[in-house]
Amino acid sequence: MGAHESPAVVTPAAGPGEAYGVVIVGTGFSGLGMAIGLKKAGVHDFVILEKAGEVGGTWRENTYPGCGCDIMSLLYSFSFEPKADWSRMFPKQAELLEYIKEVVAKYELEQHIRFNTEVTGAEYNDADDTWGVTIAGAGAEPGEVVRGRALAAGMGPLHQPSIPDLPGLDSFEGTTFHSAEWNHDYDLTGKRVAVIGTGASAIQFVPRVAKQAGALTLFQRTPPWILPKPDRRVTGVEKALFRRVPGVQRGYRNGIYLMQESFVLGFKNPKLLKAASGLAKWHLNRQVKDPELRRKLTPDYTMGCKRTLVSSDYYPALTRPNVEVTTEGIAEIRPHSIVTTDGAEHPVDAIIFGTGFHVTDAFEHAHIVGRGGVKIQDAWQDGVEAHLGVSVAGFPNLFLLLGPNSGLGHNSMIFVIEAQVRYVLRCLRMRDAAGAGRIAVRASAQDRFNRWVQAKSEGAVWVAGGCTSWYLDRNGVNRAAWPASTVNYWLRTRRLDPADFEIAGKAAS
Numbered sequence: 001m002g003a004h005e006s007p008a009v010v011t012p013a014a015g016p017g018e019a020y021g022v023v024i025v026g027t028g029f030s031g032l033g034m035a036i037g038l039k040k041a042g043v044h045d046f047v048i049l050e051k052a053g054e055v056g057g058t059w060r061e062n063t064y065p066g067c068g069c070d071i072m073s074l075l076y077s078f079s080f081e082p083k084a085d086w087s088r089m090f091p092k093q094a095e096l097l098e099y100i101k102e103v104v105a106k107y108e109l110e111q112h113i114r115f116n117t118e119v120t121g122a123e124y125n126d127a128d129d130t131w132g133v134t135i136a137g138a139g140a141e142p143g144e145v146v147r148g149r150a151l152a153a154g155m156g157p158l159h160q161p162s163i164p165d166l167p168g169l170d171s172f173e174g175t176t177f178h179s180a181e182w183n184h185d186y187d188l189t190g191k192r193v194a195v196i197g198t199g200a201s202a203i204q205f206v207p208r209v210a211k212q213a214g215a216l217t218l219f220q221r222t223p224p225w226i227l228p229k230p231d232r233r234v235t236g237v238e239k240a241l242f243r244r245v246p247g248v249q250r251g252y253r254n255g256i257y258l259m260q261e262s263f264v265l266g267f268k269n270p271k272l273l274k275a276a277s278g279l280a281k282w283h284l285n286r287q288v289k290d291p292e293l294r295r296k297l298t299p300d301y302t303m304g305c306k307r308t309l310v311s312s313d314y315y316p317a318l319t320r321p322n323v324e325v326t327t328e329g330i331a332e333i334r335p336h337s338i339v340t341t342d343g344a345e346h347p348v349d350a351i352i353f354g355t356g357f358h359v360t361d362a363f364e365h366a367h368i369v370g371r372g373g374v375k376i377q378d379a380w381q382d383g384v385e386a387h388l389g390v391s392v393a394g395f396p397n398l399f400l401l402l403g404p405n406s407g408l409g410h411n412s413m414i415f416v417i418e419a420q421v422r423y424v425l426r427c428l429r430m431r432d433a434a435g436a437g438r439i440a441v442r443a444s445a446q447d448r449f450n451r452w453v454q455a456k457s458e459g460a461v462w463v464a465g466g467c468t469s470w471y472l473d474r475n476g477v478n479r480a481a482w483p484a485s486t487v488n489y490w491l492r493t494r495r496l497d498p499a500d501f502e503i504a505g506k507a508a509s
């Protein structure tokens with residue numbers, strides 16, 4: 001990476017009781033992207049609150065064996081920070097974390113970060129149009145409140161592990177842990193291990209666990225659609241080309257972007273996914289010869305309804321003699337076993353949950369109070385929604401990064417993050433140019449946008465594809481997935497209509 005050219009002025013902390021320009025939560029791609037965006041715009045009075053002792057977000061939290069990204073490295077990185085020496089086409093967790101740390105160092109972000117500082121709530125102060133963010137943890141004073149004239153929440157939409165409330169789970173005497181809280185102290189060698197869940201995380205760690213465990217029983221509720229993963233090392237010639245020939249790396253990146261983006265055409269038009277689902281079936285049939293196992297692993301819903309996965313080592317792992325795939329539901333957990341609905345008892349020493357995250361219900365217990373004392377739960381009585389996934393009416397100067405309906409099943413989330421950072425900067429500019437203290441999306445604009453989201457989602461593959469997923473809330477409404485192309489998102493976040501916002505109050509003097 002070349003030298004960072006942002007101005008040298010740094011205001012790492014506001015004075016006692018003073019408000020920061022922006023309080024950012026989290027040091028994943030969202031929070032860091034926001035921080036870099038601010039620095040590039042010449043804004044330096046921001047603080048980043050990080051609950052852990054290290055940066056990295058998703059790529060710090062998830063350390064399960066085999067953890068990596070199923071979007072290619074050349075695309076899954078900041079557009080303004082290309083890395084010419086990715087070791088693999090699909091990056092692993094350690095390399096992504098290293099990349100994130102390099103970015104933090106280059107943009108001198110560390111001095112803005114308060115580590116071991118967990119946000120426990122946020123309240124809007126109507127009198128001075130600031131957010132009071134309550135913090136806890138080793139990095140905070142007891143009862144400490146950090147104030148900001150804006151709050152950018154980058155906690156990540158897939159952050160709170162979800163562990164199903166299975167009957168008898170409390171009575172289990174073995175070891176249990178979630179994929180995002182991997183217990184590296186527990187030696188799986190020779191153990192009888194149960195894995196519950198077959199999503200994007202599980203299919204990455206199952207092949208590793210299968211090699212180590214004595215026996216692995218995989219509890220599958222719904223088989224995922226899986227495409228082959230064209231992973232390989234990036235060659236020395238490619239790296240040299242990326243470094244030396246202008247445009248080559250950008251060309252690769254754009255090519256991968258377009259290839260990923262082409263999947264969007266199938267969301268409304270599942271017939272177009274025929275070729276891809278044919279490839280997935282071919283992949284299954286080639287790797288799994290046992291007809292009974294094949295039957296279990298064959299999805300009965302439309303491809304794209306859940307996130308389509310990529311793996312070339314998952315199916316082979318399931319054909320190992322020490323691996324059993326069970327499709328019966330889980331009836332009960334006993335101290336040393338799992339009993340399925342067919343009455344079979346599976347003795348196990350450890351249960352690993354690959355059961356995903358709280359997404360549409362992630363804010364159910366959050367303490368976020370907007371203007372006039374309105375709680376976020378009241379604003380979201382009918383379901384979580386935000387204008388372009390970022391702004392919520394009644395919550396001025398609050399910006400959710402990767403908020404409702406800004407998730408992608410088909411392309412790089414970093415593309416969305418960069419668009420959202422531009423959106424936030426535009427909002428702050430509109431507010432500041434008007435000499436105002438607050439900017440809030442109007443309820444009418446948010447409603448109009450969400451009516452469009454739901455109309456676009458109607459008949460789309462997530463809603464009508466014959467499956468459930470974390471895209472949908474408990475009423476089956478799409479609350480997580482962006483229902484159109486990323487180009488559409490980029491355009492919408494590029495041109496904000498000032499009429500969609502209420503810009504009012506007085507800027508702090």
Ligand code: NAP
Nearest residue numbers: 068069070164197198199200201202221222307354355356
């Ligand atoms: P997930 O996709 O939500 O999968 C959860 C799995 O647990 C599903 O197979 C689900 O079955 C199963 N499950 C949940 N509750 C269950 C229960 N009570 N009994 C039995 N099975 C149960 O979670 P994830 O694999 O952690 O992935 C979450 C998201 O993280 C992904 O969709 C993706 O966006 C992201 N991710 C990305 C990558 C990447 O490479 N980019 C890697 C990992 C994760 P059902 O399908 O039947 O609900």
